[in-house]
Amino acid sequence: MLITLIGCGKMGSAMLQGWLNDPGLDADFAIIEPHQDALDWTTSHTNVRLFADCAAAASATRRPSQMVVLAVKPQIMDEAIVSLAGVADSDTAFLSIAAGIPTSWFTARLPKRGDGSDALVLRSMPNTPAAIGRGVTALYSADAPEPIAALAAQLLAAVGAVVTIDDEGLMDAVTAVSGSGPAYVFLLAETMTDAGIAAGLPAALAKKLTEATVSGAGELIAASNDPPSQLRVNVTSKGGTTAAALAVLMDDDGLASLMKRAIVAARDRSIELGN
Numbered sequence: 001m002l003i004t005l006i007g008c009g010k011m012g013s014a015m016l017q018g019w020l021n022d023p024g025l026d027a028d029f030a031i032i033e034p035h036q037d038a039l040d041w042t043t044s045h046t047n048v049r050l051f052a053d054c055a056a057a058a059s060a061t062r063r064p065s066q067m068v069v070l071a072v073k074p075q076i077m078d079e080a081i082v083s084l085a086g087v088a089d090s091d092t093a094f095l096s097i098a099a100g101i102p103t104s105w106f107t108a109r110l111p112k113r114g115d116g117s118d119a120l121v122l123r124s125m126p127n128t129p130a131a132i133g134r135g136v137t138a139l140y141s142a143d144a145p146e147p148i149a150a151l152a153a154q155l156l157a158a159v160g161a162v163v164t165i166d167d168e169g170l171m172d173a174v175t176a177v178s179g180s181g182p183a184y185v186f187l188l189a190e191t192m193t194d195a196g197i198a199a200g201l202p203a204a205l206a207k208k209l210t211e212a213t214v215s216g217a218g219e220l221i222a223a224s225n226d227p228p229s230q231l232r233v234n235v236t237s238k239g240g241t242t243a244a245a246l247a248v249l250m251d252d253d254g255l256a257s258l259m260k261r262a263i264v265a266a267r268d269r270s271i272e273l274g275n
Contacts (some may be wrong), residue, residue: 001027004065004087005079008033009071014131018158020045030057033058047267058086067093070096074273077101090114091150094121099175100273101143125179135160138174176266189214
């Protein structure tokens with residue numbers, strides 16, 4: 001089985017590392033990436049070959065891919081798919097991890113399958129904790145045959161949890177919540193650190209306390225059977241310091257209002273990217 005990865009930046013590299021660590025994935029990998037300075041680590045893997053473009057890959061492999069994973073930015077996806085001849089044929093499936101681009105965009109541009117039907121395109125939205133195998137990815141497999149959907153899920157599971165959705169219309173909101181979500185948590189850590197410094201802590205101590213608190217709270221959410229709302233109640237004593245802080249954060253114009261606006265803004269931008 002040959003899997004071709006178009007684009008091997010941070011997310012593509014994380015996925016490739018996960019694939020190579022999966023003993024249940026028996027495949028060769030053709031990596032299309034013009035900027036290969038950070039990919040020297042792949043040379044120790046005999047089932048990985050690097051190419052600057054699809055033409056070079058097609059000439060060297062001389063066989064089509066079972067699946068092409070499209071891991072380039074949405075803004076250059078047009079450029080990426082025009083040169084797929086040789087690495088894909090009428091039986092190749094495509095897995096996109098690009099934000100905002102619907103499957104219909106791809107089927108309007110990719111060649112038809114051998115039976116005259118649209119190209120088989122699956123859509124996903126991973127997030128950056130994939131870099132340490134702790135990502136979460138939503139997968140929309142449309143009408144893909146079960147073996148193809150299972151292969152896509154296996155490829156994505158190499159970098160974390162996978163959730164499947166039946167309605168592609170949910171993908172823009174998925175992008176806003178989990179795709180962009182790590183940045184919201186990073187901003188929380190950043191602003192907590194700055195607030196700690198403003199409250200009198202040395203910068204290094206504020207940073208250490210904040211980062212350990214954020215990561216520890218995340219681990220507690222994952223380990224607990226209680227929802228975050230109950231965990232919040234558990235740590236809040238009436239009239240205590242946490243209650244004083246939450247009174248600010250939970251005010252009408254506080255965190256809940258800001259987060260709703262942020263999620264809607266990210267969702268709307270995802271929709272714009274797809275138009």
